[in-house]
Amino acid sequence: MRKLSIFLLIILFIILCYFTSVSALSVFQSDWELPEAIDQQQSEYxxxxxxxxxxxxxxxxxxxxxxxxxxxxxxxxxxxxxxxxxxxxxxxxxxxxxxxxxxxxxxxxxxxxxxxxxxxxxxxxxxxxxxxxxxxxxxxxxxxxxxxxxDQYKAGRMIAEQLITDMGTAGKVVIMFNDELEYYQEQRLAGMEDLLKQYPNILIEHAKTSNKRDEVITSTQDILNKVTDADAFIAVNANTIGAMVQEIGKRYQVSPFYIYTFDDGPEAIPLLEKRMIDGVLRQSxxxxxxxxxxxxxxxxxxxxxxxxxxxxxxxxxxxxxxxxx
Amino acid sequence: MNKIQNKIWTVSTIVLVIMSAIWITLTYYHNKSLNQYNDILQRYLSMNEVTDASQQVINDLNDYMLHPSLDNLEQIELSKREVQQAKNNVNHLRNEINDFTLTNYIHLIDSFIETTNRFIIFYEENEVEESAREFAEATSISNHISDMTLTLIDKELETYDQFYLGIMEQSRDLRELGIWLLILIAFSLLVFSYLFSRSITKPVLQLTKAANELSKGRFDVQVKIDTKDEIAFLANTFDHMRKNINKLFQETKQKAKLEQELQHNRILLQESQFRSLQSQINPHFLFNTLNTLSKKAYLEGSHETSDLLVNVAGLLRYNLKQMDRTVPLEEEVIVLKQYMEIQKARLTDRLHFHLVVDKECLAVPIPTLILQPLIENAVIHGIEPKEEGGAIWVRIKDYREQVKIEIEDNGMGMEAEKMEQLLNSKLKSGDSTSTGIGFRNVVERLRLYYGFDEVIKMESIVGSFTKIVLHIPKQNGGSNDAGTNR
The missing domain is CATH 3.40.50.2300 (Response regulator)
Structure with missing residues (x-):
């Protein structure tokens, strides 16, 4: 009995020592490396x-x-x-x-x-x-x-070409762009219009908007009211495509429309993957x-x-x- | 000697050392983390200083525009120097991660100072439009500096994220360590103090046990304690005491034994006395009657009968005397003679009596009624059973130290067992067959009185003779006097 209790006490002591030393080690060894200080700027440019x-x-x-x-x-x-x-x-x-x-x-x-x-x-x-x-x-x-x-002009043209291929040479096309027309949008627009003008049966409607989502919604509503028989939509500014498609979706089935945009907006590719839009101009x-x-x-x-x-x-x-x- | 005080000191010192070690370690560690905290804080402060300094410059520029004085210009220079100073400080904070941003930051500050300088030049040349533009520029850069300070601090937080987590984790670990340490120390202290207290109380317990044994009267259990402290000293002393008590006890025991023997002696005497008293009333009457008879016999001319009666009366009187005393040997001899006269009258020719006495030793004192019972024994058991009778020799010889008394008869003799029984077996009351005082009584009294067994010796051959020899010392031992005085 006495031997057993001495044995148990020793075991207990060893266990306590073990945990204490493990704890102590973890306290005194966990020195975190600070990022190395340097004197000079590292790279040339x-x-x-x-x-x-x-x-x-x-x-x-x-x-x-x-x-x-x-x-x-x-x-x-x-x-x-x-x-x-x-x-x-x-x-x-x-x-x-x-x-x-x-x-x-x-x-x-x-x-x-x-x-x-x-x-x-x-x-x-x-x-x-x-x-x-x-x-x-x-x-x-x-x-x-x-x-x-x-080449934004060429990009506009290619979108327009694709539209013609998909839709044919007759139809109403709504082109949405920012009212403060930026140079790249201007180029894209010019590219599209130059091509579409060659087809007399294609009517072009301009819809102006800004980058703000609620304004895009309003503009979309306006143009849908104004142009009730549109066949295709092109968002020159890819940032507006999300709100636009959403708004169209509220009123009609989206699939009958031909909807195109560029890939430099956050929603373009996801929408394409969901087949809500028909084509995206991909850049590199x-x-x-x-x-x-x-x-x-x-x-x-x-x-x-x-x-x-x-x-x-x-x-x-x-x-x-x-x-x- | 490993004293208890030393033990306590050792324990306290060990505890103190452990505590101090832990305290020092924790303090050192705490200081280390504190320094790290300080460094980090210092970085933030340095960065913030740039913002403050640049804002101060803008303030001063504004003041200067309102009041274009030399003082204000100097003030601008001063704050500009402060910005430079702050910039230099910040430059030291560069590390791998904030390298890019910090370079931008430094350059931003440079731009700021350049803009400020341009402003002063334009202002001094009174180019109002230009100077206003530069002021706006400076303000804008100052704002950018503020923003970038925040960005930098943000980056710091990001960079040191792991570090902060580490510090937090470390403090958690530290708390854990504290708990483990507490448990470990508490455990060790408990065990240690248990052992320590036991090392003090165990000897005390042993001592208590020993004292208990002692108090129960067991003096032979040795008190032994192996420690080397005061308790061991106490135990040693206690053991000494035990030994002394044991010795005293043994001595007392021996004395008690002696006392008991003495008591026994007295009981024997009392028994003799009792027996004599028993026959006192009748003997007195008998004695008087005998005397009367003796006178009457004398008057009637029967001298022989008269003498015999006188002897019987003398013997009777001697027997009736107090036995608890010594008498000169002479008296014993007279009684012996009287007794033998009577026996001769009874046995006539069958008994011959020869007495040889050295006169010089007749004054030696001996206990009363010693010789008469021995002679009586010889007559009754030695001569009487023999048909042809026999002779008895009593020889009292004087030697220098002692008197030798021999009583010899050529009677029946006796076997060795009988002799042994007579000399050494204990006296049983009521075994007397003769005149009252038996042979055993005589032997015991002699031995008690003189204190040695060899005072009486016997030799005998069956059918031939029996011889009893007494060696009476002329001077008695002290113990015998004590016996007689009682």
């Missing part, structure tokens, strides 16, 4: 990619490719953006980038006065090169070095991201001077609902 939207499939692809390329080239790249195409924040980002004296700015073009002022005056003042990506702003107005992205975001970083780095290193001011055009193609998985 600091680039910023500024977009109006982030977290959309299109811009995610651009960003991923750009970061990948930057890593490959050994330059630092940050992506600044905001949600829901907030223009003021976008412009602020641009301004901060300029004032922060980054080495190069890759920016989604915005055809507005403030944007042009910033790129033309301030960026030049600080001597910062700017490359527009995806959406262009004419060089004369923005003093951009070059443009990397799709990865190539845009990669190419823009490459060009900027080359220019900064002085390897490619001057850059082609007409821009470096990337591939586009139509993706139809029937192609979607």
């Amino acid at each position: 600091r680039l910023v990619l500024i977009t109006q939207d982030i977290d959309t499939p299109f811009w995610d692809a651009v960003g991923r490719a750009a970061l990948d390329e930057a890593k490959k080239l050994g330059v630092s790249l940050e992506i600044w953006g905001n949600y829901g195409s907030h223009r003021e924040d976008f412009l602020t980002n641009l301004e901060v980038a300029i004032q922060s004296k980054v080495d190069g700015i890759i920016v989604q073009g915005l055809d507005s006065k403030e944007f042009k002022e910033l790129t033309k005056v301030k960026a030049s003042f600080y001597g910062i090169p700017i490359i527009t990506i995806a959406n262009d702003v004419p060089m004369a107005e923005s003093l951009r070095r070059t443009y990397v992205g799709s 975001p990865e190539i845009m991201g990669r190419k823009s970083v490459e060009l900027m780095t080359d220019w900064l290193k002085g390897e490619t001077i001057p850059l082609d001011s007409d821009g470096y055009l990337t591939e586009i193609h139509i993706m139809k609902a029937t192609d979607a998985p």
Whole structure:
């Protein structure tokens, strides 16, 4: 009995010692490594990619490719953006980038006065090169070095071609675009109209809207009231397609309509996958991201001077609902 | 000697050392985390300082625009220097993660300072429009600095996220460790103090047990304690006491035994006395009657009868005397003679009596009624059963130290067992067959009086002779005096 109790006491003591030492070890060994402090800026060039939207499939692809390329080239790249195409924040980002004296700015073009002022005056003042990506702003107005992205005029044409192929040469087409018509939308519009005008039986209706969702809804309602026998819808600004399709869906079956848009809005591809829309113009975001970083780095290193001011055009193609998985 | 006080000191010291060790460790650890906290806080403060400084510059610019004085200009320079200072501080905060943002930040501050400088130049040259634009620019940059400070701090939080989690986890671990330590120490202390207290109380318990045994009268159990403290000392002393008591006890026991023997002696005497008293009334009457008879016999001319009667009366008187005393040997001899006269009258020619006495030793004191019973024994058991009769020799010889008395008869003799029985078996009351005082009584009294067994010896051959030898010392031992005085 006595031996047993001594034995038990010793066992208990050992167990206690074990747990105490384990606990002590975990207390005194869990030193977290702080990020290493460095004295000098690490890479030669600091680039910023500024977009109006982030977290959309299109811009995610651009960003991923750009970061990948930057890593490959050994330059630092940050992506600044905001949600829901907030223009003021976008412009602020641009301004901060300029004032922060980054080495190069890759920016989604915005055809507005403030944007042009910033790129033309301030960026030049600080001597910062700017490359527009995806959406262009004419060089004369923005003093951009070059443009990397799709040929928007051609994109408009291709959409129109697809429409003709699908619908035939007669019908009413509603084209929705922003009332503050940006350069890229202008180009797309021009592309579409130039083609559609060749077919006299095709009637074109313009619907103007803004980026705000409720306004898109209102405009859609208006145009549906006005044009009761529309056959096709084209959203020039891909950001508006979600609200538009939703609104159409409230009134009619969506499937009889021919609905087209571009892939640079957050809802375009999901809608295509659900077959709510008939076709999307797909651009090449990865190539845009990669190419823009490459060009900027080359220019900064002085390897490619001057850059082609007409821009470096990337591939586009139509993706139809029937192609979607 | 490992004293109890030392033990207590040791325990306290160990506890104290353990506690201090834990305290020091925890304090050290606490300080370490505190320093880390401070560093992190310092980073935030440095970043915030830039914001404050740049805002101060804007304030000063504003003041300068309102009151273009040298003082205000100087103030601007001062705050600008502060911004520079803050910028340098922030520059040290660069790490892998905030590298990009921090570079932007530094450049933003540079832009800010440049804008400020441009403003001052334009203002001094009175180019109002330009200076207003630069002021707006500076304000905007200042706002951007604020924003970017927040971004940086945000990034810090992100970067140090793991670190904070680590710190939190660590404090959780620390709490756990505290609990484990508490349990461990409590456990160890309990066990330790149990052992410690036992090491003190166990000897005390043993001592108590020993005391209990002692109080029950068991003096032979040794008190033994193996520790080396005061209790062991106490136990040793206690053991000494036990031994002493044991010794005293043994001595007392021996004394009690002696006392008992003495008591026995007295009982024997009393018995003799009683027996003599028993026959006192009749003997007195008999004695007087005998005297009367003796006178009458003398008057009637029967001298022999008269003498015999006188002897009988003398013998009777001697027997009636107090027995608890000593008498000179002479008296014993006289009584012996009287007795033998009577026996001779009875047995006539069958009995021959020879007495040889050294006169010098007749004054030696001996207990009363010693010789007469022995002679009586010889007559009755030695001579009487023999038809042809026999002779009795009594020889009293004086030696230097002692008197030797031999009583010899050539009568029946006796066997060795009988002799042994007579000399050594205990006296039983009522075994007397003769004049009152038996042979055994004589033997016992002699031995008690003189204190040694060899005072009386006997030898005999059946059908041939019996010889009794008494060795009477001339000077008696003290114990015998005590016996006689009672």
